[in-house]
Amino acid sequence: xxxxxxxxxxxxDPSRQANVGQLSQxxxxxxxxxxxxxxxxxxxxxxxxxxxxxxRSSLNDTRQAQGDDAAQxxxxxxxxxxxxxIPKLFNNAQLTEMVSTVTQRTNLNTxxxxxxxxxxxxxxxxxxxxxxxxxxxxxxGSNPILTAFLDSDSDGDVDMGDMLGxxxxxx
Numbered sequence: 001x002x003x004x005x006x007x008x009x010x011x012x013d014p015s016r017q018a019n020v021g022q023l024s025q026x027x028x029x030x031x032x033x034x035x036x037x038x039x040x041x042x043x044x045x046x047x048x049x050x051x052x053x054x055x056r057s058s059l060n061d062t063r064q065a066q067g068d069d070a071a072q073x074x075x076x077x078x079x080x081x082x083x084x085x086i087p088k089l090f091n092n093a094q095l096t097e098m099v100s101t102v103t104q105r106t107n108l109n110t111x112x113x114x115x116x117x118x119x120x121x122x123x124x125x126x127x128x129x130x131x132x133x134x135x136x137x138x139x140x141g142s143n144p145i146l147t148a149f150l151d152s153d154s155d156g157d158v159d160m161g162d163m164l165g166x167x168x169x170x171x
Contacts, residue, residue, distance in 0.1 A: 006148040010131045018130035018145070026123050033119050043106045047113070048120060050105060052149075054098045055124055058089040060150055075146065078125030083118035085125070 010018035034044035063071040078085040090098065102113045131145025 003145070003148040006131065006144045010145055015133055016130070016144075017132045017134055022126070022130055026127055029123055030120070033116055033123075037108065037112050037116055039106070039108060039112075043108065046106050047102050047108065047116065048124070050102045051098065051117065051120055052124055054094065054101075055089065055121070056149060058094070059146075062089075063150065071150075072143065072146070075125050075128050078121055079129045080122070082121035082123075082125060086118065086121065089121075 007018060007023070010016040011020060011023065030044055030048065031041070033039075034041065039047070059071045059074065062074060074085055074088060078089070086095070099110055099113045099117070102108060103110055106113075108116070128143070128146050128149055131143040131147075133142055
């Protein structure tokens, strides 16, 4: 089942944190960030795709090295304060590569990308945490959105930008 399907399933499941209001808030914040940086929806979608890919890689590395709880902990911390979790997710080389890749694939300059990253990262993390069960179950395996995002079957069928585009059309 794809990421969008898991999100819709979580929204429909009253035992999950995901809800339409939360998705609307995330989408609204992404649009506001785009507007504040003179970026159109396609530019923001592309930036989110690149950033999401780097987040996915980092979370997979964390999960393999430290376990599911460590990956989930980064998501929770990033949901609350994206700027503080950046150095925990990315080393300097990864951060430089991510900024460069976003710059190359969008019409955003390096300063814009560095400026939006602390605003966009919490949105990605809030989105991922929306699959958590209400009331505290936070293991990666119990979060279907995170599991789909980390693409446990390794088919490569995960893209944060596409997911936000589909959610926007759904809303």
